[in-house]
Amino acid sequence: MVAVSAIMGLLVAGLAIPFAGVVGVAAKDVSKGMVNLPDELEAKELAQKTRIYDVNGNLIASLYDQNRINVGLKQISRKMVEAIVSIEDDRYYKHGALDIRGTIRAFVTNQASGSVQGGSSITQQMVKQTLLNQAETKKEAAAATDDTYARKLRELRYAIAFEKNYSKDWILERYLNIAYFGDGAYGIQSAAQHYFSKNAKNLNYLQSATLAGLVKNPTGYDPTNSPERSLNRRNVVLDRMAQLNVIPTEQADKLKERPLGLKIEKSPNGCQQSAAPFFCDYAVNYLLKDKSLGDTVKDRKRLLQSGGLSIYTTIDLDYQAGADAAVKAHVNPTDNAIGGLAMVEPGTGYVRALAQSRPMGKNKAAGQTYLNYVVPRKYGDANGFQAGSTFKAFVLAAAINQNIPLSESIYSPIKMEIPDSEFETCDGPYYGDGGWNVSNSTGGDQSYNLYTGTQQSVNTFFAQLETETGMCEPIELAQKMGITLPTAQQVPSWVLGVSDTDPLTMAQAYATFAARGLHCDALPVTQVLKADGSTFKDYGTSCEQVMPGPTADAVNDVLRGVMEPGGFGQNIAPSVPSAGKTGTNQGNMSVWFVGYTPQVATAAMVAGANELGHWVSLNGQTVGGVGIGEAFGSTVAGPIWGEAMGAVADKLDYEDFQAPAGDEIAGVLTPVPEVFGMSVKEARATLESAGFKASVAGFANSTAPEGSVVFTSPAAGTSLGSGDTVGIYQSTGYVPAPPKKDKGDKNKGRGRGRGNR
Known part of the structure; x- marks a missing residue:
């Protein structure tokens, strides 16, 4: 290194700095400066975008400071490698950290222009990008890009170290991943997806030449803003590739006649443009409160924005579509009301959908908001609503x-x-x-x-x-x-x-009944993977049995009556067994319908709120284009619940609630079982297993075998409360013949009657 530094000092002093004598710079000073620099530059992990997926692996959102997805060199088209090497450093694999020919060529150009640009090898460019990428202050960022020989020498010193410690392929791979390709695309994979909607490994020569041409001036050659300049630059790359015999001249000429062929693919950043914006927002806030992702909120946010994580969530986009459609159909964004709905899976707490009537955004005139009204305050900043009955x-x-x-x-x-x-x-x-x-x-x-x-x-x-x-x-x-x-x-x-609460909290609470007393905390995330695909954290369910199963069974038996004929929910019941409860608070300021099947619990809510954010009564309001005289849970929130549940009913396997055991729950309304023909012992066991008390009440004449049961009182099929007493009647084994009529006796009776008179 000392020898190289001395040689470079002479080279720079003699060739690249012709005015060294004027400014008092000596070759030995340059050499000394080179040696005094740190031995090597740490190549920190590159910022990558984090991706959030639904339960079926569909991408629902991305988070990033830099839109980048790192890929290995084997995941990059060979054509792309040839294009970038041809235009940026055609002797890359033949020289070390410094390309002497390139430096001399740049020296000649610099003499004519007074510039200090050009002549940098790919390794030197990678060093520059690394210094810029890792700059933590404006001063460091300026030093990484300033137009001075000091910067060039610093790059060269680090480039020598990289060439010593890493292979050419490793350096080229990092260069292609760190480079900026314009229009927000960092790294070759993101650039390929952004400009051509394909992976880097599938780039052809035409696309590769376009992207290779961008790194020199990503803004000036941006094809989305300057397509003509970009096309001309692409053709320069193709000519250079032909000149170097990478491709035949005839092929280059044909390719130059073709258009850019862009197929722009946007990569939205953040939750606002997600298919489930408020679920995404909830999941992000949930992770920001997890200290295993970093000691401080700032650390966690940095990890989410630049860690290249893959976050797998519990949301089901089919459920979400049904929830969104149901809320949208009944509450408009600009109404003096807020509609919200949450779906939770019993037995796991997995959050399947979150929807609200006011879209995410800052346009208040359009009813937009960043407040998440359907989740607890710590995750959405909204205070919540009274949940009524x-x-x-x-x-x-x-x-x-x-x-x-x-x-x-x-x-x-x-x-x-x-x-x-x-x-x-x-x-x-x-x-x-x-x-x-x-x-x-x-x-x-x-x-x-x-x-x-x-x-x-x-x-x-x-x-x-x-x-x-x-x-x-x-x-x-x-x-x-x-x-x-x-x-x-x-x-x-x-x-x-x-109490002030929210749809998600109510859905997870009622899911406890559906899960036979097992309460599970609401859970939006199941797994977080690192950028390399290894597991960062698995999120398990947090469940506790908070009531006996038979108690929950009895609650379900009562609440399913709400969904049956005569109940408030009879007109909104889905095609599968369900249970539910209405809620209306004082003043009709908020109305609810919370219901569930054994497989999903859903809470729907509509609350009065004016444009100032003040709570108002729903009475007299027009909500979803429909005037409301007096608001009730069954008539205002219920239809939202019914439509959302109806949309997912086809995805649910038929499953009924477990009937409450009459021998464990007092007063369960149960039909008296049929016990005709049984022995008293069998009948007693049957009645007691149904939850009734049994007693032998007497005998009845019957041709049934003597001692067998002929009927009960109350009769079979009568609904009684468990614990009630059912009388058992046994057969005498015979039916007496009716008494014979005697004519003489008849006349005698009449005679006595006449005599008495």
């Missing part, structure tokens, strides 16, 4: 878990006041303002059981049921199911949905 399901589950019979009847007036002292917290009686004045929007002035009270969503019924369950267990259950309930909101009326 959808919270009643938590009290229902707690009641079932406490063995309160589903058949228990509670008289529920239209209005009533319940003293605070009747509500029990985890720490004792609740002390509030004295009492809760509660009234119904549906039902009232009659008795309801847990089935009918839930299906009709009777407020006074649930207020009284909460006095039986206490507030402690249902609130703790809701929290285990993902609901955030601040202490200040833990008041008796919480059962009517006082």
Whole structure:
């Protein structure tokens, strides 16, 4: 290196710096400067774009500071290699770090122009790009590109080190990956995809010549802005390739007659142009909070923007298309309302779709926003909405878990006041303002059981049921199911949905019922791979059994009644078994429909919000082109839910909910089984397995075998609550003949009658 430095000092002093004597620069000073530079330049990893995929491997978004995808030299067309070497450094494989001929040729040119450009080998150019790429300050960036001999000497010193430590192929590969090809394309792979919609390994001579011509002046020769200049530059490359006998002159001439043949492929950066912008935004924010991706948010963001990661998510674009279409059909972006919908898979927490009525963007006049209204605040910056009567399901589950019979009847007036002292917290009686004045929007002035009270969503019924369950267990259950309930909101009326929440949270909560009590945290990402394809992190599900399976089965049995004839959801039920619950908060400011099948849980919401972002009542609003007199969950949010679920129903295998076991859940409404002809022992076992108490009530004349069961009371097929008693009647084994009629007796009777008179 010392010898080379001395020779180069003489060369530069004698050839490249003819004015050295004037400025006081000596050959030995140049040599000394070369030796004093660091031995080598660290070639750090190049920034690459991160790609985000859906559950089926479809690309949904890219994130990048530089649009680059690194590829190996074997993944680059040989034609491209020939083109770039021909035009940039035709003796690349024959010389070392410095091309003496090129330097002399540049010296002659520089004498005429007064410039210090040209003559750089591919290795020197790669060094320049590396210094520029790794510059962390404006000063370092300026030093990497300044028009001075000091910069040229620095490049040469590092180039010598690279040539010593790496192969020619490695240097050429890095050069092709680091080079800028204009119009936002960094590296040959991104350039090939951007300009010609193909991979670098498939480039032909015409395309290779076009791209090789760009590196000299990526902006000036950009074919999207200056197609004529780009074509002329391409032809210069083709002529050079012919001159070097890389291709025949005849072939070069024919190729020069052809157009550029561009096939531009855009590479959107960020989530806004994604097929699922708000899911993408949610997934990115989810990762930014994961400290395993970096110590600080800045570190994590840098990794996502430049790490070349492959992020595999849980979204299903078929579900997303159905969700988007359903929301769009019922809520317009500029309405004084926000529509939102989330889909979650029970048993995993995988988020399958997120949709909202206000598109992503900054044009407020068009209804655009960057707030993600369908996810928790920490992932989307929106405060959330009151979920209304959808919270009643938590009290229902707690009641079932406490063995309160589903058949228990509670008289529920239209209005009533319940003293605070009747509500029990985890720490004792609740002390509030004295009492809760509660009234119904549906039902009232009659008795309801847990089935009918839930299906009709009777407020006074649930207020009284909460006095039986206490507030402690249902609130703790809701929290285990993902609901955030601040202490200040833990008041008796919480059962009517006082907490601010969001569609994703409600979908994952109700997915717990579908999964038979297994709650899984919402999960948008399953795996992150490094740029080299190795695993960075696998994201497993986070699940916990928060209620017994039979309890969830009973909740499902109650809520499926909402979807059946007579229920609020009967007109929106999909073609597969489903269950659901409506929600409407006070003042009709937000309405909900949360429902599920065993395979997917979906929460749909519409909330009133004006252009200033203030919450308003939906009553009297025009939403989706339809005037709303009075908003309810079943009539405003329900149709969104129904259309979204209908769009995915064909993808779902037929699967029914597991019927609740009557011997485990009190008051399950179950038909009395048919036991005719069984022995008493068999009949008793059959009735008890269905959840009923059985007792031998007596005998009945029958020709059935003596002692066998002939009927029950109530009769087979009658729906009773589990725990109710069913009487068993046994056969006597015979049917007595009817008594014979005696004429004499008949006359006698008449005679006595006459005599008595």
